[in-house]
Amino acid sequence: MKNNYLQNAKRFVRNSLSCFSFFLLLFTTMQTYAQNPQCQWAEKIAGTARDNAYSTSTDESGNVYVAGAFDSPTLTFNNGIILANSGVDDGYLAKYNSDGVCQWAEKIAGTSYDYAVSTRTDESGNVYVAGIFGSPTLIFNNGIILANSGDLDGYIAKYNSSGVCQWAEKIAGTNYDYVNSISIDESGNVYVAGDFASTTITFNNGIILANSGDLDGYIAKYNSSGVCQWAEKIAGSYNDYAYSISTDVGGNVYVSGRFWSPTLTFNNGIILANSGDLDGYIAKYNSSGVCQWAEKIAGTGYDYARSISTDVDGNM
Template identity: 35%
Template structure:
C-alpha cells in the first residue's frame, strides 16, 4: 500500500501544474562575423543534441568550424550537444541566395532539411542541383554526423519555396507555395492563381528514402501559403497558413475570403486526402504562421491579426490597437471544432511565429513585439528597443503560466520553426539580432558589428531554457535523461523503444500504480512492445546506466 501511495504521489506530481514559476536560461550561444547571419529553424535529436539551421554571408564560425559563403548567402547546419558545445557545422550554397527554412529529425537521429535556392546551382557536399526558375525548393537528408544521404528538388519555371518539413518513422512531408507549375519527380502540380502574387500551396510526402509518395496542391486566384505542418498521433497531417483576397479550395472544400488575408487550418489523412478545412478571418490582414498538435490530437495555431475583430467560428478576438497587429492563439479539437482562443499584445506590432507543445499539453509560443511592453495574462514584458523576442507558456486550457522577453537596442527576431522542446524537456529558441547587445535575463550576447553606425547585420542566437521542472514532471524522469525515445505516443497499442544504452528490463504500470507487466531485456537498444487496453501507462526502463520512467497513452 505504501508503494502504491508513493507511486500515485509521483503521478500526481507529474500531472500537476504550478503556475507562475518561470524557468531560467541554461545557456545562450551566438555565431556570426561581419556579414548577415541568422537562424531560421531549430530542432533536437533523441540524445538532446540541438541542431540549428539558417543562412549566412561572408564567414561564420561554429566552434572550430569556419564556414565561408560561396555567394550572397549560403545555408548552414550546426549541431550542438546538450551543454552547448559545437559538435559539427556544415554549409551548402551557390552564387546567389540559398537558405534552409525548416529542419527536423527522425527517430533514428537523421536530419532532414528543406528550403529554397536562388543560385543557378546549389552544391551540398559533392552533389549539385540545377535551378530551373527564380527559386527552386530542395529537400536533403543527413545522418547524425552530417553526412549527406540524399537530396530531392522541386522544379519550376518561376518561384517555389518550402516553408516547413516534418518527419516520422516512415515519411517526410514538406509544405510551401509555388508560382506557375511545378514538377515533383513524376507528378506535376498546376497553379490556378494569376497576378503578381499568384502562389498556390503545395504539400508533398516522401518515404524515408526520398521516394515520392504523393503531392497535393490547393489554391485560389491570388497568394496562398502553407507556413507550418504537424503530424497528429494517427499519422494525419495538419497544415496552416493564409490565403489572399479570394476563396481557397482544398479538394472539394472551399473556404470563402472575408478580408485581405484570411487564415486556414486543413487536415489531411496519411494518403493525402483532405478530411476537413477551417478558416479564421476578419475584414483586414490576418496570418497564421505556427502549428502544433498536442497529445490528444488537438491542433493549436498562432500568428497575428490586423482586423479590428477576428472570428474563429463562434469565438472572436478584438484587436486593441489601430492599424496594428495582435497575437492570437487558437485551439481546435481533432474534428476542427474551436475549443478556445486567446490574444496577447499592445497597441503596436506583435506577432506570433512559433509553437511547441509538451507531454502535458502545455503550449509554448514565441514571436516578436515592437516598441511597447507586451501583455500576456498577468505578465508584462518590457521592450528594450525596436523589436524584441518573447517566449510564453500556456496550459492546455489557455491559462497563461509565464512569459519572458529578450532584446537589445535594435531589431531582434525569432522566426517560424525556431521554437522546439527537446527530449529532456529543454526549450530551444533561435533567431537573429541586430542590436549591439541582446540580453536574455542575466546573459548577454554582443553582435560582431557592435558599434558600427547604421549596421543592420544580424548575428545568430541559440537560447536554451532549462527543463521546466515545475510543469513537466521531473519526478518521473521525463527531464533527467535524454537517452530514451518512446514512439509513437499516444499509440494504438504497439510502441517502439530506442535507447543509446542497452535496455536490461522494462516494467509497465497502469495509472493506479499496479504492475501490468515486467520483461527482462537482453541488452537490446531497440525493441517493440504492445499493450492491450486503452489508458495512461507509465513505462519504467532500466538500462545498464540508469532507470527512466516515461508516460505513454494507449488509444484503441
C-alpha cells in the same frame, strides 16, 4: 533581371522568417515565464554581416540542430568550427550537443541566394532540412548537387547524425517556388509545405501540380528515401500560401497558411470563403493526402496562420 528577382526573394525570406522568429520567441518567452525556468546556455552563430538562425529541432538524445543562412564571409560557431561563404547568402545546418557545444556545421551553398529555413529530425537520428535556392547549382556535401530549374527552387535534404548528406531533392518550376516547412512522422515519412508561382511545379516520381492562380500553396509527402508519394495543392485565383506543416502520432498531417483568393480550394470537396483581405487557415489531411477538414482564422483585414504544431493528444 534575374538578380532583381533574387533580391526580392531575399527580402521575402528575411521578412517572412523574421516574423516567424519573432512569434516563436514570444511564444517561448510566455511558456518559460509561466514555468519560471532557468537558462542553461546560449550560443551565438555569427560573422561580420547579417547572419540568421531560422529553425531549430532536437533529437531523442537531446542534440540540437539549427538551420539558417549567412551573408558574412565566414560564419563562426563555437568549438572552433567555421564555414566560409561561397556566394551571396549561403544556407547552413549545424548540430550541437545538449551542453551547447557545436559538433559539426555544413553549408548548403551556391554562387547566389541560398537559404535553409526549416529542420526536423526522425527517430533514427537523421536530420532533414528544407529551403530555397537561387544559385544555378546548389552544393551539399558527399558530392550531392541540385541544378536550378527557374528563378527560385525549393529543396529538401536528408543528413545522417554525423552531418553527411544522404540525398537531396528539388521542388521546382520555371518561376518562384518555395519550401517553407518540413515535418517527419513516426514512420520516417517526410512532409513539406510551400507555395509556387510557376505554371507547373515538379516533384520527383512523376508528380506535377498545375497552378490555379498567381501563387498556390501545396503540401507533399516523401518516403525516407526521398521519393515523393503524393502532392496536393491548396489554391484559389490569387495568392495563397502554405507556411507550416506538422504531423500527429496517428500519421495525420496539419498545415497552416493564409489566402487572398475569394475562395480557397482543398481536395475532397472542401472550400473556404475569404472574409476580408487576407485570411489565415488550418487544415487536416490523412496520411494518403485526403483533406479531412479546413477552418479559416479570419477578420476583415490581414490575418495569418504562420506556424502549426501538434501534441500527443492530437491537439493543435
